[in-house]
Amino acid sequence: MKILVVDDERDMQTLFEQRFRKAIREKEVEFAFAFSGEEALSYLNQHEHEAVLILSDINMPGMSGLELLDHIKHTYLKPPPVVMMITAYGDAENYNIAKQLGADDFLTKPVDFALLKQKLNINS
Amino acid sequence: MSFDFILGMVLFSYLRKFLRTTGLTSFWDKVLQYGLIISIVLMVINIVQPGGRHVTEWIMHLILVAFIYITLKLPIFKPARSIIYAVLPLVIIAIIEDVLQLLNNNQYDDWLDSAEIFAIVWWAAMWFIINRQKKALEKAQQKAKEKEAEIKITEALKAELEVQVAERTAQLTAQKEELQLAITELKATQAQLIQSEKMASLGELTAGIAHEIQNPLNFVNNFSEVNAELVEEMKTALASGDKEEAIAIANDIAANEQKINHHGKRADAIVKGMLQHSRTSSAIKEPADINALADEYFRLAYHGLRAKDKTFNATLKSNFDDTIGSINIIPQDIGRVVLNLFTNAFYAVTERKKQNIPGYEPTVTLSTKKQGNKVVVMVQDNGNGIPQKVVDKIFQPFFTTKPTGQGTGLGLSLSYDIVKAHNGELKVTTTEGTGTVFIIELPV
Numbered sequence: 001m002k003i004l005v006v007d008d009e010r011d012m013q014t015l016f017e018q019r020f021r022k023a024i025r026e027k028e029v030e031f032a033f034a035f036s037g038e039e040a041l042s043y044l045n046q047h048e049h050e051a052v053l054i055l056s057d058i059n060m061p062g063m064s065g066l067e068l069l070d071h072i073k074h075t076y077l078k079p080p081p082v083v084m085m086i087t088a089y090g091d092a093e094n095y096n097i098a099k100q101l102g103a104d105d106f107l108t109k110p111v112d113f114a115l116l117k118q119k120l121n122i123n124s
Numbered sequence: 125m126s127f128d129f130i131l132g133m134v135l136f137s138y139l140r141k142f143l144r145t146t147g148l149t150s151f152w153d154k155v156l157q158y159g160l161i162i163s164i165v166l167m168v169i170n171i172v173q174p175g176g177r178h179v180t181e182w183i184m185h186l187i188l189v190a191f192i193y194i195t196l197k198l199p200i201f202k203p204a205r206s207i208i209y210a211v212l213p214l215v216i217i218a219i220i221e222d223v224l225q226l227l228n229n230n231q232y233d234d235w236l237d238s239a240e241i242f243a244i245v246w247w248a249a250m251w252f253i254i255n256r257q258k259k260a261l262e263k264a265q266q267k268a269k270e271k272e273a274e275i276k277i278t279e280a281l282k283a284e285l286e287v288q289v290a291e292r293t294a295q296l297t298a299q300k301e302e303l304q305l306a307i308t309e310l311k312a313t314q315a316q317l318i319q320s321e322k323m324a325s326l327g328e329l330t331a332g333i334a335h336e337i338q339n340p341l342n343f344v345n346n347f348s349e350v351n352a353e354l355v356e357e358m359k360t361a362l363a364s365g366d367k368e369e370a371i372a373i374a375n376d377i378a379a380n381e382q383k384i385n386h387h388g389k390r391a392d393a394i395v396k397g398m399l400q401h402s403r404t405s406s407a408i409k410e411p412a413d414i415n416a417l418a419d420e421y422f423r424l425a426y427h428g429l430r431a432k433d434k435t436f437n438a439t440l441k442s443n444f445d446d447t448i449g450s451i452n453i454i455p456q457d458i459g460r461v462v463l464n465l466f467t468n469a470f471y472a473v474t475e476r477k478k479q480n481i482p483g484y485e486p487t488v489t490l491s492t493k494k495q496g497n498k499v500v501v502m503v504q505d506n507g508n509g510i511p512q513k514v515v516d517k518i519f520q521p522f523f524t525t526k527p528t529g530q531g532t533g534l535g536l537s538l539s540y541d542i543v544k545a546h547n548g549e550l551k552v553t554t555t556e557g558t559g560t561v562f563i564i565e566l567p568v
Contacts, residue, residue: 009339009342009343011343011383011387014379014380014383015342015343015346015347015350018347018350018354018376018380019346019350059335059427059430059431061426061438061439061440062437062438062439063437064430064434064437066434067437088334088335088336088337088338088339088342089334089335089431091431093434094434097434108338109338109339109341109342110338110341110342110344110345110346111342111346113346113349
């Protein structure tokens with residue numbers, strides 16, 4: 001399973017790599033990282049249909065996570081991959097917009113990795 | 125009939141009239157009145173009794189002499205003395221005539237006649253002069269009276285004016301007190317407004333702050349959990365004697381620990397900044413890293429706006445001069461200034477984005493630079509720019525182009541004051557349709 005993580009916080013890469021170090025070691029999961037919406041789109045362009053799951057932050061300079069979501073779900077890839085939104089704003093408005101735009105799930109920061117692993121069916 | 129009766133009548137009535145103007149006692153008024161009556165009576169007797177003509181004439185002459193003597197003696201008649209002098213020759217000649225007649229001496233008649241004519245001429249001339257003097261005197265008196273009346277009017281006016289001045293002074297004093305009260309109220313209101321401006325900008329910040337705290341917390345929580353797991357793994361590795369693995373895990377733990385520390389400090393700085401931002405007490409200057417401060421508020425302003433307006437977006441560019449080091453500033457005040465400039469810049473690019481110009485990318489650029497003995501902080505946007513007619517007013521208190529209720533109009537005014545208090549300059553250069561650059565110059 002290939003997961004694209006989109007967040008402008010660069011330490012997210014280290015965090016994900018450590019949190020999923022066993023799963024990565026056991027090739028259960030593979031990660032790619034993008035640090036902006038634009039970068040995520042160009043990655044998706046180059047690696048079409050590789051990523052089956054996208055984890056995206058909402059609040060990023062430039063293209064926001066919601067815009068990225070809109071792109072992916074409506075104008076970009078067919079069939080669209082699963083998109084989970086991660087945000088520091090746990091407010092209803094963001095949640096509703098994300099759901100409207102077709103987000104498959106919604107997580108808030110600080111990220112509960114146990115919960116995320118559960119959702120991804122990863123046990124290690 | 126003798127001319128003397130008429131002379132007496134004229135003299136008495138004239139003196140009475142004349143002396144009334146200079147002040148005549150009722151006694152002398154009566155005397156003059158009787159003199160007039162007696163003169164008339166004597167004249168009537170003189171006309172109806174031709175036989176006693178000389179007697180009446182003598183009586184008349186004696187009365188005149190007596191009267192002239194009195195008038196020359198008493199000070200009350202002093203103003204009328206010139207009149208007496210006018211008639212004196214006539215009376216004296218008449219008396220001499222009387223005496224000569226009594227003596228039946230006619231040899232001086234011709235001489236007396238010419239003397240009499242001369243006396244009449246004298247009288248007429250004197251009379252004329254006296255009359256003229258009298259008229260002049262009357263005129264002078266009239267003038268004096270008028271002047272007195274004028275003075276009285278002036279005094280009345282003066283009194284009235286004084287009353288008015290007193291009233292006006294009272295009014296002005298009352299007004300001054302009212303104004304002072306108003307100023308006090310205004311000052312209180314201003315203080316309140318400044319506080320509410322701070323609170324408004326704090327409101328703009330809260331969402332940004334929440335976001336900015338959740339992000340470091342995400343790392344602090346997760347890396348510490350990861351470390352707990354790693355410690356367990358290290359123990360297992362050590363138990364199984366895998367020293368290499370244990371060292372690798374220890375390195376990871378150390379790296380994570382650094383990240384925990386870094387993000388913990390990041391959260392701490394954000395909370396401190398928030399507290400400083402809302403603090404009202406006068407702060408003192410302290411060495412601060414202007415790059416870090418500006419960057420922090422750049423992010424806070426951006427995330428704050430993002431939280432409020434989901435459609436808002438902009439590209440943030442920053443260009444820091446790392447040679448600046450620390451400069452002496454009041455961090456929360458300068459923070460407020462840059463926050464205000466960022467908020468304005470984001471507002472400007474958002475407004476331009478609404479115009480749907482193809483290919484438009486809202487961009488706000490923060491740059492710092494050391495220039496000689498000053499540090500320059502520039503906040504540049506590619507919005508619509510500020511119209512020339514408005515640009516002079518933007519630092520004025522309460523001036524705002526935002527719709528009612530969206531801006532206090534105090535942001536730039538306060539920013540200007542803050543930069544001035546730092547002995548710096550807050551400048552603006554703007555081009556309509558291209559964008560605006562706000563420049564803060566601070567002394568090192």
